Amino acid sequence: MGHGHHHHDHDHSSGAAADVPPALDLSVPDGELSPSDVSRRGFLRSAGLLGAGAAASVLATPSAAAAAGLPHSHGPAGGGTAKGGFRWLAGDHHIHTQHSSDGQYRVIDQAGHGRAFGLDWVVITDHGSNAHAKIGVDKVNPDILATREELPDLLTFQGLEWNIPAAEHATVFVHPGRNEVAVLKQFEQTFDGSQLPATNTEAQNEAMAIAGIKFLGEQVKRRKVDGALFLANHPARRGIDSPHEIRNWRDADPTVAIGMEGAPGHQAAGIPAPNGRGGARGLYDNNPSAASYSGYPLETYRTWGGFDWMTATVGGLWDSLLSEGRAWWVTVNSDSHVNYLDQSERGPGSDFEANGRYNDPVYTGKVNTTAGDFWPGFYGRTNVGAASFSYKSVMDGLRAGRVWVDHGRLIKTLDARVRVAGDRRAATGTPLGGVLHVKRGTATELTLEIDLQNVPNWAQFVPVLSRVDVIVGSVTGPVSARDTFTAPNTKVVKSYEVSPGARKLSVTYQLGRLDKPFYLRLRGTDGKRTQPGLMGAAVDPAGPKLDVIGDADPWSDLWFYTNPIWVLPK
Amino acid sequence: MIHPSAAAASQAAAASGPAGPSGPALTPAPASSTRDPAVSVPAALASSAPAPVIAVAPALDVAGLAGLPVHGVSLEHPDTVAAEHWLASLSPAPALACTHLVRSPRPHVALSLVFADTAPELGAESPDAAAEHVARRSGRAVLYPGVDLLVGTLRVADVLALSAIEKVEVLGGGEADPQALLDTGDFVRPQWRAGRLTLTTAPAAGDRLVPFETRNPTPCCAAH
Numbered sequence: 001m002g003h004g005h006h007h008h009d010h011d012h013s014s015g016a017a018a019d020v021p022p023a024l025d026l027s028v029p030d031g032e033l034s035p036s037d038v039s040r041r042g043f044l045r046s047a048g049l050l051g052a053g054a055a056a057s058v059l060a061t062p063s064a065a066a067a068a069g070l071p072h073s074h075g076p077a078g079g080g081t082a083k084g085g086f087r088w089l090a091g092d093h094h095i096h097t098q099h100s101s102d103g104q105y106r107v108i109d110q111a112g113h114g115r116a117f118g119l120d121w122v123v124i125t126d127h128g129s130n131a132h133a134k135i136g137v138d139k140v141n142p143d144i145l146a147t148r149e150e151l152p153d154l155l156t157f158q159g160l161e162w163n164i165p166a167a168e169h170a171t172v173f174v175h176p177g178r179n180e181v182a183v184l185k186q187f188e189q190t191f192d193g194s195q196l197p198a199t200n201t202e203a204q205n206e207a208m209a210i211a212g213i214k215f216l217g218e219q220v221k222r223r224k225v226d227g228a229l230f231l232a233n234h235p236a237r238r239g240i241d242s243p244h245e246i247r248n249w250r251d252a253d254p255t256v257a258i259g260m261e262g263a264p265g266h267q268a269a270g271i272p273a274p275n276g277r278g279g280a281r282g283l284y285d286n287n288p289s290a291a292s293y294s295g296y297p298l299e300t301y302r303t304w305g306g307f308d309w310m311t312a313t314v315g316g317l318w319d320s321l322l323s324e325g326r327a328w329w330v331t332v333n334s335d336s337h338v339n340y341l342d343q344s345e346r347g348p349g350s351d352f353e354a355n356g357r358y359n360d361p362v363y364t365g366k367v368n369t370t371a372g373d374f375w376p377g378f379y380g381r382t383n384v385g386a387a388s389f390s391y392k393s394v395m396d397g398l399r400a401g402r403v404w405v406d407h408g409r410l411i412k413t414l415d416a417r418v419r420v421a422g423d424r425r426a427a428t429g430t431p432l433g434g435v436l437h438v439k440r441g442t443a444t445e446l447t448l449e450i451d452l453q454n455v456p457n458w459a460q461f462v463p464v465l466s467r468v469d470v471i472v473g474s475v476t477g478p479v480s481a482r483d484t485f486t487a488p489n490t491k492v493v494k495s496y497e498v499s500p501g502a503r504k505l506s507v508t509y510q511l512g513r514l515d516k517p518f519y520l521r522l523r524g525t526d527g528k529r530t531q532p533g534l535m536g537a538a539v540d541p542a543g544p545k546l547d548v549i550g551d552a553d554p555w556s557d558l559w560f561y562t563n564p565i566w567v568l569p570k
Numbered sequence: 571m572i573h574p575s576a577a578a579a580s581q582a583a584a585a586s587g588p589a590g591p592s593g594p595a596l597t598p599a600p601a602s603s604t605r606d607p608a609v610s611v612p613a614a615l616a617s618s619a620p621a622p623v624i625a626v627a628p629a630l631d632v633a634g635l636a637g638l639p640v641h642g643v644s645l646e647h648p649d650t651v652a653a654e655h656w657l658a659s660l661s662p663a664p665a666l667a668c669t670h671l672v673r674s675p676r677p678h679v680a681l682s683l684v685f686a687d688t689a690p691e692l693g694a695e696s697p698d699a700a701a702e703h704v705a706r707r708s709g710r711a712v713l714y715p716g717v718d719l720l721v722g723t724l725r726v727a728d729v730l731a732l733s734a735i736e737k738v739e740v741l742g743g744g745e746a747d748p749q750a751l752l753d754t755g756d757f758v759r760p761q762w763r764a765g766r767l768t769l770t771t772a773p774a775a776g777d778r779l780v781p782f783e784t785r786n787p788t789p790c791c792a793a794h
Contacts, residue, residue, distance in 0.1 A: 199676075200676075201674065201675040201676055202673055202674045202675060202676060202677065203674065203675070272775055273775075278775065279788070280788070283788045285784055285787045285788055286787045286788065287782065287783040287784075287787060288671055289649060289650070289671065289677070290648070290649065290671040290672055290673060290677035290678050290679050291673060291677040292671060292673070293673070294671065294673065294708070298741055298770050298782050299741055299742050301782075302741060302772065304742075531742070531743070534742055546741055546742050546743070546772065546773065548772075548773045548774060548775060549772060549773075549774045549775070549780065550774050550775030550776075551774070551775035551776075
């Protein structure tokens with residue numbers, strides 16, 4: 001879009017379906033709205049809920065980057081300045097406390113460690129359950145408020161881990177505010193899988209999941225909360241998140257349902273015995289059940305280089321969404337319940353069902369070598385390009401997909417942008433999650449700058465990046481079969497070996513003159529464990545390797561992944 | 571129940587290409603020297619695991635069950651553990667028994683069963699489970715010829731020789747090396763895939779393979 005104005009009142013779908021109120025109906029110009037609707041539209045616009053990223057597909061919008069509500073973020077000039085003008089905030093949206101039946105820590109235990117290990121934001125996500133819906137969801141809030149007070153340098157969100165009806169778990173969280181508990185509580189009591197009749201059919205439960213996501217969007221539109229997000233957790237672990245369910249969630253409300261865990265937590269679970277649990281990395285050791293989607297191969301159920309099969313497979317499920325133009329982002333989290341090598345245990349004399357929480361943990365003097373989790377920030381991080389250090393900016397950055405993830409601090413910083421070829425102005429370039437619209441025939445290029453790691457990680461070594469892969473796929477539009485989970489046109493198109501001893505990786509990759517719409521994403525590795533990808537060596541010659549059960553040292557197999565950037569013809 | 575002769579005929583009629591390696595369902599396969607237990611028994615004990623008692627149990631090929639009816643049963647078992655528990659209560663025990671996962675209207679596990687003799691009373695029929703079994707499209711075998719011999723650690727070649735398992739694969743890695751060691755965990759559940767009873771394995775600590783399915787996978791974490 002060539003104009004320099006940042007109002008997003010183009011005549012395109014916001015993703016909102018029929019019965020849109022005037023403030024949401026972008027075909028109604030601001031001038032024809034009542035004063036209250038103008039105010040409301042302004043609020044929604046600033047919340048990133050109008051226009052671009054608000055649609056399920058980037059094909060319907062001029063710029064997903066505009067979802068951030070940033071000024072001057074349109075088109076080729078999108079993205080802002082210095083490292084995109086963004087402050088990259090590391091976080092974790094999947095953390096349990098003593099308010100989970102399988103957890104044990106206080107909020108401040110988790111948040112304090114997360115902050116100490118370098119996180120800027122965390123989401124407390126205790127399991128939806130009877131005890132949580134009735135008691136825990138209330139009791140955790142004062143602890144979260146106290147943590148916000150105690151750790152002002154950390155953004156501590158309240159959320160929950162939703163038992164998605166008919167599917168896996170998901171992080172659901174809201175912007176802090178006076179209604180944060182009320183909204184989460186009503187949501188959990190109405191839509192959590194634990195609160196639904198066991199006699200429900202699969203179809204009824206799938207419908208409840210969609211209704212739950214729509215409910216969250218409604219709470220934002222009614223200004224109960226300033227934002228609500230949904231991310232599917234450990235999506236391939238048990239094969240029960242079918243491709244059509246994932247598509248349905250996104251379509252239900254794209255301002256809420258924004259993505260999934262690219263890698264699960266529990267990354268310590270594969271550390272060999274006797275020093276570790278000797279289990280499966282990510283605790284991904286399940287097999288198909290009756291609730292599983294029958295089309296998934298057995299490869300679905302394991303991790304590959306620590307990542308979930310949906311994300312790790314080049315040309316797999318994630319790429320099938322991206323090649324539709326369906327914006328869907330990946331994250332990395334700890335899923336911390338009980339942490340490897342910790343020396344505490346659940347508080348004695350607890351009555352979880354009655355109290356909605358366990359008593360505070362107690363020091364044992366023993367080292368727990370069988371726990372499978374890392375403290376938040378210790379191993380994985382989700383890096384969000386935020387406009388500022390604020391709750392809203394983190395949510396906006398997540399919603400915009402301005403996110404890259406890594407394990408073990410594989411790299412220090414990353415700035416990837418797609419540009420019109422030759423345009424090297426610092427303030428230009430479309431960042432991660434963005435959409436660059438250019439005329440057909442326009443040459444574009446990827447510019448990538450990675451500051452290689454020069455600081456030890458929490459295993460006390462400086463990780464060495466070995467290789468970066470550029471992955472490109474055609475955008476072929478919506479699929480007719482909603483259970484599609486392959487993208488035959490996506491493959492690794494270029495790999496860069498990193499010189500030993502280099503401090504910085506700075507490359508430009510020519511994307512050619514635009515003919516057909518496409519997207520690209522990036523991946524990097526320490527190069528210690530690779531194998532040809534599941535779609536063949538021609539698609540991914542050196543992809544992540546299947547993690548070995550009982551012998552998966554997470555520190556010796558590190559990867560980073562970025563979210564995609566699209567290039568579409570005007 | 572489905573009589574395999576009719577089902578095999580209809581499957582053959584529906585097939586548009588040449589039959590796969592195993593041919594139409596339940597056609598007796600030619601004897602293969604590599605599947606002769608007498609040949610491979612001495613090599614079977616590739617580890618220090620306790621020696622399985624082999625002499626009393628000649629390995630049957632599933633084709634040996636050709637012509638016997640396949641019974642589909644659906645008792646709404648919630649999971650394979652419950653289905654296997656029920657299976658263990660059957661008398662006489664089936665010679666071949668598979669579980670089948672059904673997602674709708676509510677997720678449950680059905681079974682398909684082949685009895686060497688007369689079948690006992692089984693309950694509600696599942697024509698779908700029987701059809702999948704007959705076509706060898708899907709199904710997870712719990713009881714099959716030779717399953718009792720798959721204990722301890724065995725070479726892949728021995729798994730093929732001792733049991734009805736026709737193919738051993740490594741997850742994401744093609745066919746398993748016949749000399750590779752499989753730590754069976756005394757729990758081996760191959761699946762019908764493209765007409766062949768296939769065991770998928772995965773690498774494990776100690777340079778071993780393990781069956782893809784473990785007896786006690788990590789339960790879904792929350793208490794709900």
